[in-house]
Amino acid sequence: MTKLEKYEGFLDSLPDSILFHILSFLPTRDAVWTSILSPRWRYLFTSSIFEFDFRDCLGHSPVPKEHINNFKKFVDRLFFNPKHLRLESFRVNNKGVNDSLSNDFLTLYNWLCAALWHGVKEIDVNYFNRDLPVLPTLLFTCPSLVTLKLYICGWEMKLPTNVCLPNLKTLHLWGIELLDGCLFLSLISGCPVLEDLGLSNCFLDGTTELNIYSLLLKILVLDLKTWVNYRDSIDFDCVFVIDAPSLVHFQYACLAGKQYTLRNMERLEKADIELFHFDDADCEQSATLLQRGICNNPCEDRTVSVTWIVEFLHCAPNLKTFTLDLADADRVFESPLEEVPSCLLYHLKEISILSFMGDTHMFEIVSYFLNHVLVLEKLKSECRSSIIEKLSSLPKNSKKCEIEFL
Template structure:
């Protein structure tokens, strides 16, 4: 037998390395972050190429199941990504948490990363902090002209502070969870400064020192309000909503002091779920809440409280749903205590579809 012929290697072109950096970075952008970072060990040229290919950085995904020494490596990686001398990375989405933080000093690099990403045109950011003692968030978080989506989920005991110059002119999506605002008007000012806001979600937030929670926005299309775990004493204000473009409205939790819902002609199918009541105002306030949705064709209504006042007295004659053709009604416990469901149905003269869930 003759000798096996060796493959020809002379004159073979290295087509990959002949490509410009911009093309290589574009190719790396199709890889998962972890795989893209691994290319940094190929050669000196590839050491920082991955940085410009990463547009999404998610701590929730990156920090999962990491040991302490790996966390230090991860922090070095983020430093390299955001502060590398060769290329200025421009993240589109940054989801950050403080799972690796032990004390307040550890927030310094964390806030440095947030501020750097924001200064380079970050569009979407989500912050989930589980520690109760968190320093004041970076001011740039509330004054960014590039942010489109802002999600805040904090477990802090101290009141949230919003800077007086807060303004997010290009923000379209805002989600606030588990926040307490010592100056409730500061967050209302922030919301009103978001002129192109389309989606607003508020979960279990406390607004102190206000008499009225006013949400006025011409472009708002989706509004979710949940006050399920808010103390009654923290809900001593009237809610006013003026959103002529609103299509989806979801309200869950306690019935507050009073409601003014106006210009909701675009509303399609509101979902209202009442779990408990502000005892003093429950009957009148619940009527006001429903009255603001009385022009809709479809309604999801759930009464989940043990309270005995709601729908026990005669309904307000103004509470008539002339356009309602579909009603989905859920009642837990209340129907045994005198909910005037039959009387309520008399106020829905054109109803065609009724779905009942009575437990």
């Protein structure tokens, strides 16, 4: 008996429970290959795989139609034949695949329904076809879903009347057209335990008001840079209303909206704000509107001017990490207010400075932070090698502060 035969005999002697455990450590593709070993192994892997990851199964080069059809038949059998399928996550990506799969809406629809019926907890769909007619209603009413990521470029979001995702904690939308603010509000309202919400490169044309109310939301990312680049006009009349008392991380990258109402941000620890395409006057007005929204207390006794960065810091007393892009430094920071924000004195530990070109005005900004941030541990700077020595020699009030160059 050869060593290979002894090895095969040893594997066949193992109980299914041990084989399930062994197969659970393999990637989807490798585990599936074991189905050709013998009749016993044909569906053995289906009871050991908790993740169906079909993002790279067909590669990114042209695939013969026959191979795609065989792949589709295999996945169909996988979902509908096994009796003991235990599914944690389902991921699929049709990028680079020819039209026979890209345009097969029914196949994607059926796969999603099957995954949802099997109690899947995570769904990650990358679908590069904006003509997708509709997604399964069950996708927005599934009690088992914990993570939902939809990357569907140019798809106009359509939802059932009653969205109910009682266990959804992570929702990421990419490239989707949000043409109705009320529709989006109903989506968020149907996710009572949502903690992580991300809108990336979504299209907001026609949306006059974007409401986000979530008691448990900790991470909010509104990154709409790509949408900005596709616009013919820079007029943006959207009103943002955000009420998230548990929010810790807030990222906003877009045009300046018409108005901001941001309530209950006492727990905010990290903020990344990036505004696009405005002249000097609009810059001051946009920044003022944003910081007023964070304060939820317009002006009071403060003087709102182009010193809005310091004003913003006053709005986030528990801020620990701060990223500042100095590409337009002369527009956002002149004479700082006399009162030092409390986060600089007690909480701010890390500052990242981007686009540091080394002119006098930028050095004044960095010096302000080094002089007033008493608990600073790290200052990261993106700058030219010729100004590293000068930047390193600036006096610092925090003994723990280290300067790191990116």
